[in-house]
Amino acid sequence: MIEDDKGPGGNRFRTASGGRIDRSQPVRFTFDGRAYQGYAGDTLASALLANGVHLVGRSFKYHRPRGIVAAGPEEPNALVTVRRDWRRTTPNLRATEVEIHDGLDAVSQNRFPSLRFDFGALNDRLSPLFPAGFYYKTFMGPERFGRGASGAWARIYEPVIRRMAGLGRAPVDGDTDSYASRHAHCDVLVVGAGPAGLAAALAAAEGGARVMLADEQAEAGGSLLGAPDVMIGGEPAADWREGALARLMSFETVTVLTRTTVFGAYPDHLFGLVERLTDHLPDQGRGVPRERLWQVRARHVVLATGALERPLVFPGNDRPGVMLAGAAATYLHRYGVLVGTRSVVVTTTDSGYRIAADLAEHGVRIEAIADLRGRAGEAAEAAARAAGIPIHGGVSVLGTGGRLRVSSIRLALRDGRRERLEADSVLMSGGRSPTLHLFSQLRGRLVWDARHHAFLAQDPLGGVSLAGAATGLVEAPVDDAFESGTAAGVQALAALGMSGVGTVALGASMQSLPPADSVVPVAPVARHLEAASFIDFQNDVTAKDLRLAAQEGFRSIEHIKRYTTTGMATDQGKTSNVNALSHVSGVLGRPVGDIGHTTFRAPYTPVTFGALAAECRGTLFDPVRLTPIDPAARERGAIFEAVGPWQRARYFPKPGETMHQAVARECLAVRTSVGVFDASTLGKIEVVGPDAATFLDRMYVNAIASLPVGRSRYAILLNEAGFVIDDGIVSRLSDVRFHVTTTTTGAARVLAHMEDYLQTEFPELRCWLTSVTEQWAVVAVQGPRARAVLAPLVEDVDLAPDVLVHMAQTEGRVLGVPARVFRVSFTGELGYEINVPAGYGRAVWSALLSAAERVGGTAYGTEAMHVLRAEKGYIIVGQDSDGTLTPRDLGLPVGERKADFVGKRSLSRSDMLVTDRPQLVGLETEDGRVVLEEGAQITRDSAPAVGTHAVGHVTSAYHSAVLGRSIALAVIEGGRAHLGETFHVPMPSGVIRVKVVSPAFYDPKGGRLHG
Amino acid sequence: MLQIRCPWCGEDRPEIEFRYAGEAHVVRARLPADESDAAWAEYLYLRTNPKGWHAERWHHVHGCGRFLNAIRHTVTDRIAVTYKPGEPRPTIDDQQGPTP
Known part of the structure; x- marks a missing residue:
């Protein structure tokens, strides 16, 4: 029933009818530069398969050819890069989730020069040299390159290995897309819109709950989208789905989000959702955010997350064309695509038989069902026999053939005979694992269930209901999923104190598991074939690697995971974890349940940084604070610096001035005339x-x-x-x-x-x-002419030196503006700090500056402020002190006469009284032209032996224009006892000799303050 | 992200409105000068660090600005109760807390 008229590669594997694609809407796209056609409704994976393309990538470590394995988010191999333009390139997208649109440009990854011919495949030939823990064992030396971050690993091996073993390349330039975020609250969040999720959402909505229903796919429906023959409550599933959705949409209290992945569950029922808004559109929705991050606080959550099918472990199970049987069924029924024309089904479940019969009915020649178990269920076997499919029970797989696509499979039959079957596809049915990532993130306990060969949710968790296949109903009829969903919705209502209209008994969803569909554990692989039997496709971990880890003494599954990297790739082991555990269980001879499982971590599937950052980019990433005077300073050509969240004017260069020249000029102006400074911060x-x-x-x-x-x-x-x-x-x-x-x-x-x-x-x-802070703008007017500048501009303020003395303050008007006038000084000069309501700050600063300029004054910035205060030995907390210095260490008062204040008791602890505590001192270099480096270490000896303890460090260092030499502040152990002595500052360019002096370099008696 | 009930606001608010402020019920002596070095060092630096229910302070810094106390389980992160500073520490029935 395959259309034959599309020419080579042209949808040769598309069925004539069926599926949810729209055959009247062709879609053109490219993969690795080659043009293909698919249909509206296709994913990149389904469209490629329809064109007979299975080879889509090269593996992570060995560069083995890899094909599409799955039909959903668990896809480990088919990772592609989608290029929209040179800045908007997204690597590592799962082809099974990329919706095609006209003009889609996708490329494969991790191959050079091309997918079909890849130099890196040499690694595969050398694979015996790359055992588990290979990197740890091999790339250790040579020691002469040093260790750690500067060692041979970081300098030589890592860059090469990262190039060889890679996924897609992240774009280098900034992302030009926009992203949005939204917070929401609801009564019930239903995750997954398959039959169970739809039923749960309906039941909860009918009971009056505010419901959010999220599904990662383009349409709600889940398994119903690929199940044409299923009936629900007597009507075809497709009709029921339409009706259920329409009913849901009719509630104002219901929000249905498609293309939305619930990627994480966080404390107190906060859920992270990412909604993909435009990637599926040909024009990418100009002006619309690309993705939206939802942070949803839900009172109750229903996890209707379904189950993921497991591959089987046998030699050559990673060849393109070897894929999951359930995926083949999905491609047929949802996308109208046959994954091959001659298939062998390798199974450990009865559902493998059903899928084989189903495919046979649609024209696939099933060469055989190879059942790794002893026997199958009678009904399943009968259905397959009726379809004329040869059945081999109790077989083992010896290998597969083919280079870039599987072409054959070799089996060892129960009676010892060997058989080689030609096949262009091998379909694996290894049972299904409930998708319990979110349940586990919510700290729900998972227990191993040997009947299902899967981890199931153990205890009910407050505020959480499970529904559908997530409960373990993995092979059950859709009606059961529907019933379990309704029960979960009713359970949610009951938990919220609302009454439902449903009649299903509470808790049914947690208890009424049907008998398991005789899944057997993964059949053991012959020891000599383990090296070719892949468990983690994405990280290239084989059965042999896991055995090696166990043999080398690793016992904890968490250690084995890290040593072998199984389950650590971007798919987080969705298809590999249970197989890895089963294999380790076999090697160690311990039940899987005793080994436990590794931690499920958010995100469920990768989330873009863009979505997580949302609006918090550019100027909104870390907003800056600006003073009211900022625009005036910018007009004056100030150069700014960041001080905490603030932007502050650092200096005001005149044309042609360097920073050094500008700062020297500003400092001298304050010392000899007057300076105006914005102290609003x-x-x-x-x-x-x-x-x-x-x-x-x-x-x-x-x-x-x-x-x-x-x-x-x-x-x-x-x-x-x-x-x-x-x-x-x-x-x-x-x-x-x-x-x-x-x-x-x-x-x-x-x-x-x-x-x-x-x-x-x-x-x-x-x-x-x-x-x-923000109510007052502060203008400091500092310098011997400060009073003269200010006097004509004030009202109701007596500036007389014996009235407004140093450290006095008053209120009045400055330039007609109400002001608090403080006579204070951080420069050592006569000074005032004028506080005016913030809105007047700019005008007052500008007017005071004009007045200052008329007497030879200037504006000065933070750099001059730093120099001026250092000339006086005034500390800056956080620069000259570092959170380990007491006021005594800094030469400040210690409040001896006060009975108590915060910190006083600690000042008399024995360690605070020792004489060799670090103490603030001044340093003068022997050569006054040399400015020390802040942070430089200080030693007693001029040529200290390696490992000698430094006795202190430089905290501030500047050139002082007024003193005509460099100055520095430092903390030195017991420093005040060493005034006049010489210490040394060893630098790469040589040792600098320094003399310890008092930190008050300029006007030590402080006479200028009182001018 | 935790939800924390501010006993001053009477509202459940997201964790980002709050800042953690260390263990609760660590009382500053009325007369620190009378404390021995050992007792003062204990007050400054020694905390209980339990595995289980922990009385701790939070500051509703981006909300009402008030300090509050919470009893939080250090394994499950569940906050059993919040209360105002100065109120006695409530006792928590361990059975009611989720098991780790």
């Missing part, structure tokens, strides 16, 4: 309440309770272990109101730290913390 917390002073006194090392209104204090924050975690200025605006600043990157951390103590340790204190 400083964290700001307002602390208000009758106990605000008490609270801050307990939080900071410094005395806050005694701080007068109108005054500020530099304050150090410790964690309870006594280490400096932040610093800032605490200003008392009134008896009950404080304005507290934090470091730029510490703002959120400090607020959380304070909230923690306020809420959980000192809940009796009445005060409230409010972040006001």
Whole structure:
């Protein structure tokens, strides 16, 4: 019944009628550059098979020719790369899931120069040299290349092996597609829209539940899509399917998602779904996201995920044309494709007989059924005999023939005779394993069921129902799946406290397993044939590899998995895991149930990074924070740097200036005239309440309770272990109101730290913390002319030196804008920090800068700020301190007169009092032109022996324009006892001699602050 | 992603709204100065780290901003109950928890 009129390769294996493809809609596509035709409704796999193409890939390790094995997501071999344009290339797609459309451009992978002739196939000839654990055993030396990341493995072997043993290539350039994401909640999530899933969704929807039904295929229906003769409740399955879908769609409370894979189950019933929106469309749906990530929180989940057929393990079982029997049936009934014209069915199940009879009825010549078991069920055998199929029971397979496609199979018959049968396809029926990936991810326990030769769900799991083949009903009639689905839907309703209209007894789905369809364990392979008997097709793991692992002492299946890589490929062992366990069980002589199974991990099938990232790309990946002054700084040509999430102006170069020149100019301007600086990123917390002073006194090392209104204090924050975690200025605006600043990157951390103590340790204190970082723009005006610049611009602010003294603050107006004016300095010069409501920040900064420029001042950025504070020995928390330094180590006050504050008790622990703790000091290089490298190690000796303990490291290092030489801050063990002594900084270019000095390089007495 | 019931908001909210904040019921001494070095070191650094039910603190940092306590099973991740700081630790019937 094969159409014969399409010319060579032209759908020669397409049936004249039947299937769900649309023969009136031809679709043209290319595979490896060659043009083919399929029909709307085809997958790439079905269309290639219709054209007689079985060879679709080369295997991972041995580069063996490989063909299509399955018809669904479990496909291990037929991985292809789909190219849409040079940036939109997707590797490792399963041809069984790629829907064809006009213009589809797919290519095979892991072959050079071509699929039919591949140099890498040399590996296959050498396969005895590549046993399990080959890489671990072989690529160890030579030692002279070093070890670990710099060793021979990383430098020589790995790059070569990665080129040879590979899958598809990931595109190098950015993905130009867009992706979307959505969060959703539902009462019942039904996974799988086969007969069981449809029935479950219907039952739940009829009971009033909000239902989401997701299926990975293009259409809902599951097994019904390839089952033309099946009847449900007296009507043809196709009609029932249409009716069920229409009924579901009529509920406003039901969402049906096709082309949607539920790839992961996460705690508290969160499910990850990926919906493929445009890959199947010829024009890729311009403007539409390519995929959508759904994060669904479901109160109850029904797993109607079906079952996956297992291959059989025999020599040559990986040749193109050797495939799953159930897949052959699917290709026939769903796609109208015959996978061959002469087939041998190798089986350990009765369903193999049924499929053989079915195929025979549709014109395939079944050369034989080779049953690896002793005997089959009577009904199955009778059906096959009626179709005139020769049956051989109790056989073993000796091998298959053919190069790029199977052409024969050799059998050892029960009576000892050997037989060679010509065949263009060999169909394997090894039983089916319930698809319990999600059940296992939900931490449901799986137990080995010897009758089914499969893992089944053991105990009921809260909030989870199983339905259909997933329960173990793997060979049962569709009516059973339908009934079990209805039961699951009703069970879901009951669990949610809703009543269903169904009448099926609760729990039926978990209990009413029919007698197993006499599946027998995988027939053992003769020892000398194990090397050619593949278990994991995608990772090229053979029966021999598993035996070797067991012989070498591996016992845990998790270890065997990692040693042999079985089950570790992109298919995660969907077709191989049970066969691997069975084989290991045989080698070790232990029951499969004792060996257990490896962990099922999300995702069920690979998910694109695009879908997982969704909208969080580009500027939305890690959004930056900009100050209100940012646009003005950009207009001034500032160069920016990232500081935590902020973009800050680093320096303001004049035309032709280098960074070094610009920073030197900005520093000198602050020292001699005036500089204007955007300090808006400083964290700001307002602390208000009758106990605000008490609270801050307990939080900071410094005395806050005694701080007068109108005054500020530099304050150090410790964690309870006594280490400096932040610093800032605490200003008392009134008896009950404080304005507290934090470091730029510490703002959120400090607020959380304070909230923690306020809420959980000192809940009796009445005060409230409010972040006001973004409410205030801050302009620092620093330098000897700061007062002169500011004076004409303020109202209600007395700037007189003896009124607004250093560390005093007041409120008034600046440029007519309400302002908090703090006289503080992070430069060592006379300075003010003007806080204005954020919306005025840009105007105030610009006006103050103009005023400053009229007296020779300038804008300065963070780099100059760093240099200026280092000249004064002021620390930056996180640069000069690293979370292991106490205030004593840093030469800061330790709050000795206070009874308690967070961290105080720790400061008197014995380890905190030893004299060789790291201490902050200044360093001067002998040659003032040399600027040390931050992070450089410091030693006592000029030529320390290898392995000598470094006594400290450089934390900050700059060229100081005002001092005309380099300066550095460092922490050195017991450093303050070594003032004036010489230490060494060994660098690749030579040892640098440095002298230990006080960290206050400039104006050590601080007279300029009080100008 | 866990769902955590915030006892202040009275809502089940996703884990990403919260930040973990260490073991609960580790009380800071009223007068730390009176603590011995050993007792203070224990307060600072030693935690119970049980396999099973664990009383721990979470901060609803992207929600109401309040701290809360939760009893979570460290094997199954199930949170049996959440409650406000200062309230006594509830006892959990082990039978009610899912077995690991």
